[in-house]
Amino acid sequence: MSVAAHQFLDAQSQDDLYEIAERTLPGGGLGGYSLPEDVRFIIAHGEGNRVRSVDGRWYLDFTGGAGANILGHCHPAVVDAVRRQAGRGLHYFGTLNDTAIELSELLVETIPCAEKIAFTTTGSEATAYAMRIARAATGRDRILKFEGAYHGNHDYAAFSQFPAAAANYPQATADSGGVPRPLQETMLVAPYNDLAAVEQILHTHAGETAAIIVEPVQRIIFPQSGFLVGLRALCDRYGVLLIFDEVVTGFRLALGGAQEHFGVTPDLASFGKIIGGGGPLGCVAGRADLIDKTNPRHKGKLDYAYINGTLHGNPIAAAAGLATIRELMKPRTYDRLHEGCAKLTHACQQVLNRHGLTAIAAGRGSFWQFLFMAREPRNQMEILASDTAAMRRLDIEMMRRGIYVLPGVRRFTSLMLTDEEIAETADALDGACAALH
Ligand SMILES: Cc1ncc(COP(=O)(O)O)c(C=O)c1O
Structure with missing residues (x-):
């Protein structure tokens, strides 16, 4: 990052940056997503599977750059x-x-x-x-x-x-x-x-x-x-x-x-x-x-x-x-990628079941998402007929617990996902589910 950009960031608190963003960007954002004020944050840095906000909080990032960052952030x-x-x-x-x-x-x-x-x-x-x-x-x-x-x-x-x-x-x-x-x-x-x-x-x-x-x-x-x-x-x-x-x-x-x-x-x-x-x-x-x-x-x-x-x-x-x-192209890449996602969805499904929610940790490959329905959807209308409000609420609770997922949006795992990060996500989900009751 250039000296000038550093100086800009150093001189601004997260609140100052929101104030500028609200004045200069539609909805104070970069595109089609608008998050509730208490969970939004401004990214200053990315590293591996994590991003750090301007005010110094680290998040486990499952948005994966909308799918682009299959190797996480800043792969050497x-x-x-x-x-x-x-x-x-x-x-x-x-x-x-x-x-x-x-x-x-x-x-x-x-x-x-x-x-x-x-x-x-x-x-x-x-x-x-x-x-x-x-x-x-x-x-x-x-x-x-x-x-x-x-x-x-x-x-x-x-x-x-x-x-x-x-x-x-x-x-x-x-x-x-x-x-x-x-x-x-x-x-x-x-x-x-x-x-x-x-x-x-x-x-x-x-x-x-x-x-x-x-x-x-x-x-x-x-x-x-x-x-x-x-x-x-x-x-x-x-x-x-x-x-x-x-x-x-x-x-x-x-x-x-x-x-x-x-x-x-x-x-x-x-x-x-x-x-x-x-x-x-x-x-x-x-x-x-x-x-x-x-x-x-x-x-x-x-x-x-x-x-x-x-x-x-x-x-x-x-x-x-x-x-x-x-x-x-290195050996076993896709096996490892798919195994990571399978472990993550399995761990999350156990948490959802423990809380007695009719919800699934849907996903395969490296795609996943929580859906409030009993089985995988076959089309968009089945998703619309599910409890999409609960789906969004759960995702927002995940964000409150440091897991970066956009509410109601399909998310990704990267090749860098670790067992510790899977356990951290399941823990956050446990808290998020409790907050829903
Ligand atoms: C399936 C699919 N097609 C097209 C696009 C558009 O790509 P871009 O955002 O690079 O214009 C996206 C973006 O998320 C996508 O998911």
Whole structure:
């Protein structure tokens, strides 16, 4: 951190910083989350699985940088790679840089569907471009998504992410003001894990539908056996492209992401988070003929799909991503990652049971969350029908006890999770459950 930044921080108490944030940022925050005043905090530092607030309190961090920080904070290999790259330049724009090329080769080698990749800056851009490529390739406008799925912040993603009630399928509903009304016509929505509903929609709209986009694990909802294979088969039968949104699952479920884990290969896939090691980087990966729709030599053709961005292939993020993926390529990485999460959810489930709560510590892989329901959900409506107020209250009680989880939001374990941290989390949950009674 620079001397000037240190001086700014040293001169400000947490309250002073809130006062500035309230004046300068909408809702005094950085995005879509607004926490109750007594549990919010301002992060000054991250280390391993912990973050320290400006006023010196340490938290066990399960937000994991929204999934990006699979190695925790400040992993030495990542810090070293970023330092070395920073000494050669933070950012160049234009044709190519060696670090981005090195990462592109590693991505093509590890992602099953990736014959080629095109870099983006964020996961949102990656899903937007995947949809654009699918439209350009098929000449069709419509995209089918699933209710409750999150594909980022752009207009096409802002449909049926946060439904308050079941949709009139396949009619999608906008979640935000400012989304042009005509776009609603281009988005179709289906309930997750429901192949019959997808088939019915494709039967009516196949000729207008460019692609199905799916989170292979939708938030905390896992695909039922046969769902992803069934989507692949329906796409093939109806001549529709299959897009996996692997912004979260990529390099987290397995080195080859959900495609490797579930053994289903999509036509296109979007990535972000881990591939930039927590820095600004994403990509669209897929069949060469599809990714080549973005080839700038084809500008002017009707099926050319425009991709461009100041930070695409940013060398700092590419260096962080390369260092992260190389760590992930070491033996037993994913066994250890998955074992850590299984131990954590097991320990938490015992606490929930001891308190007699009808609640589950849901999760697999490295995803987990408390849900007030008796068994794992199959779709977003089942979560909505559960006691979501209790779910939020429990998470807020966890935050009061130094466990950093955003209320009601799916969370992650990192590769660095220790048995002591699992015991600490279970202890905090014990106190949190007692506070609920
Ligand atoms: C599945 C999925 N897709 C897309 C995105 C958007 O990525 P970004 O926030 O980098 O734009 C996210 C972000 O959390 C995500 O979880």
